[in-house]
Amino acid sequence: MSSKGNRIINVISNRNDASIKTANLLIEKLSARGFYVPKNYDTNAELNICIGGDGAFLRTVHRYNFPNIPFVGINTGHLGFYQEILPKDIDGFIEKYVKGYYTIEKIFLVKADVHTRDNSFQLLGVNEIVIKGIKSKVVHLEVFINDNHLEKFSGDGIIVATPAGSTGYNFSSGGSIIYPSLKALQITPLSPISSRVYRSLLNSIIIPGDIPITIEPEFLYENSILIVVDGVEFKYKNINKISYSISEKTISRLNFDKNMYWNNLKSKFL
Ligand code: NAP
Ligand code: MN
Numbered sequence: 001m002s003s004k005g006n007r008i009i010n011v012i013s014n015r016n017d018a019s020i021k022t023a024n025l026l027i028e029k030l031s032a033r034g035f036y037v038p039k040n041y042d043t044n045a046e047l048n049i050c051i052g053g054d055g056a057f058l059r060t061v062h063r064y065n066f067p068n069i070p071f072v073g074i075n076t077g078h079l080g081f082y083q084e085i086l087p088k089d090i091d092g093f094i095e096k097y098v099k100g101y102y103t104i105e106k107i108f109l110v111k112a113d114v115h116t117r118d119n120s121f122q123l124l125g126v127n128e129i130v131i132k133g134i135k136s137k138v139v140h141l142e143v144f145i146n147d148n149h150l151e152k153f154s155g156d157g158i159i160v161a162t163p164a165g166s167t168g169y170n171f172s173s174g175g176s177i178i179y180p181s182l183k184a185l186q187i188t189p190l191s192p193i194s195s196r197v198y199r200s201l202l203n204s205i206i207i208p209g210d211i212p213i214t215i216e217p218e219f220l221y222e223n224s225i226l227i228v229v230d231g232v233e234f235k236y237k238n239i240n241k242i243s244y245s246i247s248e249k250t251i252s253r254l255n256f257d258k259n260m261y262w263n264n265l266k267s268k269f270l
Helices: 017-032 054-063 087-099 260-269
Strands: 007-013 047-052 071-075 103-116 119-125 128-133 139-145 148-161 184-192 205-208 213-217 225-229 232-235 239-255
Touching: 007 017, 007 054, 017 047, 017 087, 047 054, 054 071, 071 087, 103 128, 103 148, 103 225, 119 128, 119 225, 128 139, 184 239
Parallel strands: 007 047, 047 071, 071 239
Antiparallel strands: 103 119, 103 239, 128 148, 128 225, 139 148, 139 213, 148 184, 184 205, 213 239, 225 232
16 A cells, blocks of 8 residues: 555554564554555554553663654553553554544653853753763752752763653652643652762752753763763763753654553553
């Protein structure tokens, strides 16, 4: 079948057997309803269906450069917090999709501008952007919020998490769960040191997404910083400062009912 006149849906699957099986079944059912599922990712599609776990979702978003096409996820992975549909519910999902029984909700992204001695780079994260030390060394970081000096942090590092990412690394590190529609960023310490020598905040801070957060590594540590974006490591030479804010760019996903978030949270964490 060609895409001529058909509504296009991308089906993106990881390579697990369960995902491939689910993808094949899904493609069959979508085709039967008159949708066209292209072999390769099509930027003209109306929907991206991602099959796998959260890792598969995160990699898809990065690979296709934070597309405007809304996402929906089918979970064949481990936790699948972003992947709210189960393979057994495919029929119900297609039915609701065709009837338009859904809303589209935004997923806020965290942006980091990394300034080095002679360059700057921009990073975007769905879950979080973490600053850590290379070789598991303690890092010493000056933290500013809206240009106000907050603290000199010493410890394993700092997570800056989005609301959607708040249930990931942030949550395991003692951070709070933030409802995804709140436009906020959460700064969560990783093993903060609080001793006679160093004094770091032990808990998270949650601030509005348009207030800039700036982190400056101490001079001696400019070359010892590791930046981890949604689980992927980046290294830069001579980092002077990293400025964070919520990106103007967002991605979006389908929400099929108002209880979906809470059901998902309860079934996956409690
Ligand atoms: P991974 O090592 O498989 O991820 C660790 C776990 O986090 C997986 O169970 C993953 O779900 C889950 N996860 C990812 N995003 C989540 C979210 N927004 N809410 C709740 N759980 C979430 O690596 P990955 O699959 O590539 O995912 C990268 C993410 O892992 C990072 O962005 C970070 O949030 C998280 N992480 C967590 C820790 C920790 O908790 N100590 C440490 C490093 C990284 P799936 O099983 O469905 O993939
Ligand atoms: Mn994973």
